[in-house]
Structure formats: structure tokens, C-alpha cells
Amino acid sequence: xxxxxxxxxxxxxxxxxxxxxxxxxxxxxxxxxxxxxxxxxxxxxxxxxxxxxxxxxxxxxxxxxxxxxxxxxxxxxxxxxxxxxxxxxxxxxxxxxxxxxxxxxxxxxxxxxx
Amino acid sequence: xxxxxxxxxxxxxxxxxxxxxxxxxxxxxxxxxxxxxxxxxxxxxxxxxxxxxxxxxxxxxxxxxxxxxxxxxxxxxxxxxxxxxxxxxxxxxxxxxxxxxxxxxxxxxxxx
Numbered sequence: 001x002x003x004x005x006x007x008x009x010x011x012x013x014x015x016x017x018x019x020x021x022x023x024x025x026x027x028x029x030x031x032x033x034x035x036x037x038x039x040x041x042x043x044x045x046x047x048x049x050x051x052x053x054x055x056x057x058x059x060x061x062x063x064x065x066x067x068x069x070x071x072x073x074x075x076x077x078x079x080x081x082x083x084x085x086x087x088x089x090x091x092x093x094x095x096x097x098x099x100x101x102x103x104x105x106x107x108x109x110x111x112x113x114x
Numbered sequence: 115x116x117x118x119x120x121x122x123x124x125x126x127x128x129x130x131x132x133x134x135x136x137x138x139x140x141x142x143x144x145x146x147x148x149x150x151x152x153x154x155x156x157x158x159x160x161x162x163x164x165x166x167x168x169x170x171x172x173x174x175x176x177x178x179x180x181x182x183x184x185x186x187x188x189x190x191x192x193x194x195x196x197x198x199x200x201x202x203x204x205x206x207x208x209x210x211x212x213x214x215x216x217x218x219x220x221x222x223x224x225x226x
Contacts, residue, residue, distance in 0.1 A: 004157075042203070042218030043158075056213045090157050100146045100165065101207055103214060105157025 001026055004093050004106035012112045018079040021109045025072050025093030031055070032074040033103065034066060035090045043090065049074055078111075086113045116142040118217040120204060126223045127194050135189040135220045137204035142215065145208025147180055147187050152201045152219065162189075166208075194224045 005024045013019050025032050033056075034046040045058035049068035066076040072093070078085055088110050092103035119138045127133040137147070146165045150158035164171045164180045164187070171178045177190040191198050201219040 043216045045213070045216070048213065088155065092157070099208070100148075100163055101214065102148065102160050102163065103150075103158075103205075104160065108155070108157050110155070 001028075004091060004104055006089075006091050006106035006109050008109060009107065010110050010112075012114065013081050014114050015081055015083060017081050018077060019081060019111060020075055020077045021089055021091075021111075023074045023076075023091030023093075023106060025074070025091075026095075026104055029093035029095055029104070030072055031094040031101075032068055032072065033092045033094065034074070034076050035092070036060075037088045037090060037108075038086075046076065046089075081113045083113050086111060116140070116206075116215050118142075118204065118206060118215060120202075120217040121220040122218065124221040124223055126225060129194060129196060129224055129226050131194055133191040133194045133198065133222055133224065135202050135222065137187040137189070137217055139185050139206055139215075142185075142206055143182070143208075144206035144215075146206075147178075148205045148207065148214070149176075149178060149187075149189050150203045150205065152203060158203055161202075191222075196224045196226050198222065199224045 007022045031050045033048040035043040048056040052068045063079045068074045088108045090108045092105045094101045117140045148163045149161045152158040175192045179188045201221045203219040204217045205214040207214045
């Protein structure tokens with residue numbers, strides 16, 4: 001099976017702009033989670049989608065939003081970019097076996113806000 | 115609130131020795147715990163899962179223990195190699211929200 005793919009891999013934006021990141025999960029996976037990671041920081045949970053519905057949400061401002069399509073592909077959008085939004089954005093799709101969820105991560109999108 | 119603690123300082127280990135990483139948690143009763151490896155600039159990769167009713171799990175040179183009384187997991191890499199150098203993350207799961215709770219990770223450096 002193909003792994004999780006994310007596009008674009010790198011992005012440079014300026015403050016005030018908006019950006020849309022895309023994630024294609026592993027075939028058959030219905031859950032997609034998004035994380036923000038900054039240098040030296042752990043994974044900061046943004047949100048999770050399951051069957052086109054947002055199932056969980058982290059503590060990020062409303063400028064961060066997402067959606068999931070019927071084919072499980074997901075997008076996240078950040079509006080009115082700030083310098084602090086510069087980070088690696090990771091997408092993960094999940095499989096559940098015996099009640100345990102395992103996440104499979106994409107390569108990430110590195111966003112630089114100038 | 116739920117909290118996970120991993121060694122914030124990098125762990126330096128001589129090649130060939132056993133590396134031991136710690137994951138402690140509070141205010142949570144996970145049904146399972148996972149360990150992931152993350153290389154710089156890349157997404158984490160799943161390594162091992164251990165459930166609350168399991169004491170120990172092994173996979174090749176990796177061993178994980180899970181003590182629900184101490185609320186602690188230990189992750190061991192035996193016969194460590196420079197290629198094992200990476201950041202290792204632990205994650206807890208099993209709540210009704212289907213959400214994994216992540217530690218900040220420990221950077222492991224294996225010196226030749």
C-alpha cells in the first residue's frame with residue numbers, strides 16, 4: 001500500500017496570507033489527524049477527521065481549520081498567517097486493530113512564514 | 115490534566131550499549147502505549163505497541179515494558195548502533211475520544 005502523502009512539501013508565505021495543505025491517507029484509512037511541530041517541541045494536535053466529520057480538536061485558534069472529503073483525503077487551512085505559524089505540519093492516517101489505534105505519518109509540509 | 119513526561123535532555127550512549135528511554139504519565143489510565151521514532155524533518159514512524167495487560171513486548175533489538183502501577187514505560191534498544199540515533203516519542207491511547215496523547219520525545223544519540 002502507498003503511504004500517507006502530503007503536498008506541498010515546502011511552502012513559503014508572508015504574514016497575512018492564507019495557506020492550504022493537503023493530505024492523502026493510506027487506502028482504507030478513514031481517520032486523518034493533523035499536527036503542528038516546531039523545533040524542539042512535541043507534536044501539537046490540531047484536529048482529527050473521521051468519515052468527513054471533525055471528531056477531535058486541539059487548542060488552536062479558529063484561523064486553523066480543516067476538512068475531509070468522501071475519499072478520506074483531507075485539507076487544512078490556515079488563514080491570516082503569523083510568523084509563529086512557521087512549523088512542520090504533519091498528517092497521519094490511522095488504523096485500529098484490537099481497539100488500538102496506530103498512526104501512520106506523512107513526510108510533512110514545512111511552512112515558513114516571512 | 116493528562117501529562118506525559120519524557121527525558122527532555124538528549125541521551126548519549128556508546129555504540130553497542132543498551133539505550134533506555136523513559137515515558138512517565140499522570141492523570142491517565144491508558145489502554146495501550148506506543149513508541150515511535152522520528153528522524154529530523156520527517157514524520158514519526160510506529161515501532162511498538164504494548165497494552166495495559168502486557169508487561170513486556172519485544173521486537174528484534176527493541177524491548178518495551180509497561181508498568182501501570184508506576185505509570186511508566188521503558189523503551190530499550192540493545193546493541194545500539196549510530197543508525198538508531200533519532201528522537202523517540204511515546205504516545206498513550208485508549209480513551210473514548212480515540213485520540214492519542216503524545217510525549218515531547220527524547221533525542222537519542224549513539225556515538226561510534
